[in-house]
Amino acid sequence: MPLVRNPILPGFNADPSIVRVGTDYYIATSTFEWYPGVQIHHSKDLANWDLVVRPLSRRSQIDLRGEPDSCGVWAPCLTHDGEKFWLVYTDVKRKDGSFKDTHNYIVTAPAIEGPWSDPIYANSSGFDPSLYHDDDGRKWFVNMTQDHRGRPRTFSGIALQEFDPIQRKLVGPRKIIFHGTELDLVEGPHLYKRNGWYYLLTAEGGTGYTHAATLARSRSIWGPYELHPQKYIVSSRDHPFAALQRAGHADFVDTPDGKTYLVHLSGRPIGQKRRCVLGRETALQEAYWGEDDWLYVKNGPVPSLDVEVPGTRDEEAYWKEIRYDFRDGLHKDFQWLRTPEPERMFAFENGKLVLTGRESIGSWYEQSLVARRQTHFSFDAETVVDFSPEDERQFAGLTLYYCRYNFFYLAVSAHSDGQREIQIMRSEASWPDAKLTDVGENAYFAGLPAEGKVKLVATIRGSELQFYYALVAGDGQQQGKLQKIGPVLDASIVSDECGGHQAHGSFTGSFVGVACSDLNGTEKKATFDYFVYRPAHDATDRYAV
CATH class of the missing domain: 2.60.120.200 (Jelly Rolls)
Known part of the structure; x- marks a missing residue:
């Protein structure tokens, strides 16, 4: 297969969430204070991506006036339940200091172009929410939680609660199912199911040069979750000369022919001061399932600059x-x-x-x-x-x-x-x-x-x-x-x-x-x-x- 060079979405395209519907791939990324909210790119071949919609485009969905820099729309999660698209996002009103005011919402659409609904309010207990559609028809809302007292940590773990689409609200008990590792700052959760295992993929270590994606699994959605043998399936934190730095906050998708790919954020610093002028970009890695039913990044956990994909990129357009x-x-x-x-x-x-x-x-x-x-x-x-x-x-x-x-x-x-x-x-x-x-x-x-x-x-x-x-x-x-x-x-x-x-x-x-x-x-x-x-x-x- 041809090689494509990372990042696949150059420039500020952070916190990627990927979904495949038939032969179409979609990636949603954060937009923070920039309007309209959330960027969704489309691809048929994982090589060429086109911006198709920014779904949060009216006041009833998002109003960012007065919000500080780097607040606003954080870490969207895009999924499809077989009938329609679901987009979950956070509107962050404050992030610095002890308190974080983070409101989580859900919008839906019959097609990626829309029309996108007015939001359903979910909660404000943390940020980076995602929605998992279980094979029994139930829907689960997952997000990090925060404790302004810092006891024992400000990022106090990943919480799980059921979402009822009929009542349009969270229902039943809420439980912290994963506290993260010693790397700290656990966030960006995504749930998956395979061969009877629930897999929980999270981001840890902040968004700087210690960033990483952590994988854990459990036979029950409520846990307990055991850690991946490598703990961190993608990270550049111990490799300062890797081409892609700040690797973390990931999501994965299967192709129609059974391959698995992982998208993740990354940064490309320039100069001796290692500054990322292009911000946090979206990169792609090939992954595979081992005989132990764990997911591994090919040649990982350090991300590769080049990756094999089904398509060939149009270099001239770049x-x-x-x-x-x-x-x-x-x-x-x-x-x-x-x-x-x-x-x-x-x-x-x-x-x-x-x-x-x-x-x-x-x-x-x-x-x-x-x-x-x-x-x-x-x-x-x-x-x-x-x-x-x-x-x-x-x-x-x-x-x-x-x-x-x-x-x-x-x-x-x-x-x-x-x-x-x-x-x-x-x-x-x-x-x-x-x-x-x-x-x-x-x-x-x-x-x-x-x-x-x-x-x-x-x-x-x-x-x-x-x-x-x-x-x-x-x-x-x-x-x-x-x-x-x-x-x-x-x-x-x-x-x-x-x-x-x-x-x-x-x-x-x-x-x-x-x-x-x-x-x-x-x-x-x-x-x-x-x-x-x-x-x-x-x-x-x-x-x-």
Whole structure:
């Protein structure tokens, strides 16, 4: 069979849950504060994946306004019971400190494209829920639980309770069936059944470099569960030079011909500081069942960079330049932040994107920011903006964005006297203050004519970022050469490791896109003609597909 190179879903695609329905495979991944919620990709051959739907797309299903960075939609679980799809997810309102406010919901759909139902509330006792459909027709809800006292652990174990689809609620006793291993931070549970055994697959060790997937089994769904002979069936924690790091949070699926594959999250660090600018990505491993009825990862537990799959990947598509116009609205590659009311953020006029200036780029409520995932270590981004700010509190432009604490922003703004200018704003791991660096005399500014379009360009080569700009005539033609603005910046700042939170606390990935703010509250609008994402072959892409 042909080889495919991991990750199969590059860029921020964390916490994968996989299901097969007939000959179709689907993977659901976390989206956190990005809207709409949950990404579901489809494949026929395990090699080529296409984003088909983001099912949490209206206010009745999810409203993320006010939620901190890396909260929101965590660890969805996608299953099918023979009649319809079931999607279980957590809406996290707070995660830092002693308390975690985590609300768990269930939605269903007759087909993967929908329509997806309004949610059924399940519980708030923990996060990372999953739903298991037993062969006797009963349904079981599984999630981690938390104890804010830390007695004996904050992550206090995996809980099981029956879900009644008729009553649309959890019923009967709830019991902790697995406490995890000494690696701690047990979460992400999935249940399976095979040859009379119930198998419980969990994630442990946090989401950093000690992450792992732990397997246990029992003859009874209530336990007790015995550990796998290896304990951890996939992990890179003892192998710092493995190509795929942070391996864990897994799920497995059988093919029609009886093979088994495991999907798991992973990260690909760059540079001596080992920063994962692409966030946590989805990788695939071939697995097999041993004579002892345990599942083993082929050549594991360290994940392989290349894996045999039934299909052959379209390599040219991965390296293809994408030029987005807005004649048909917003392309599916793009998302926005938190709000279920995108009409307050953006609209489309004459094939162009019009952003309405709202709150700052660091807001947790309403910010006009539309962006796509960074999926390559090296790439160029380009746009043309038409914006007429009146003062320094109005700005719009091109952004490389991780969260409110970590971003770079090439923006058209104005001086307090109304003179239009272009500037670089940046916030670099300045938590908890989230202050801009290089402001005042040390900022990077350039004067602009009072009116007219401006081309904005960012080139990223591994950890190096350089901004450029040029004036654009009324006919759309660039006037003169691109001009550098500012020095080479450290693009690796826009990464999980610099997300402004404690260890295991930043969960998304780098996005690149456009934004507009009006801190005066006058709703100043910015018009963007197009957006270009151009992958670049570069030595820093040493693990590129």
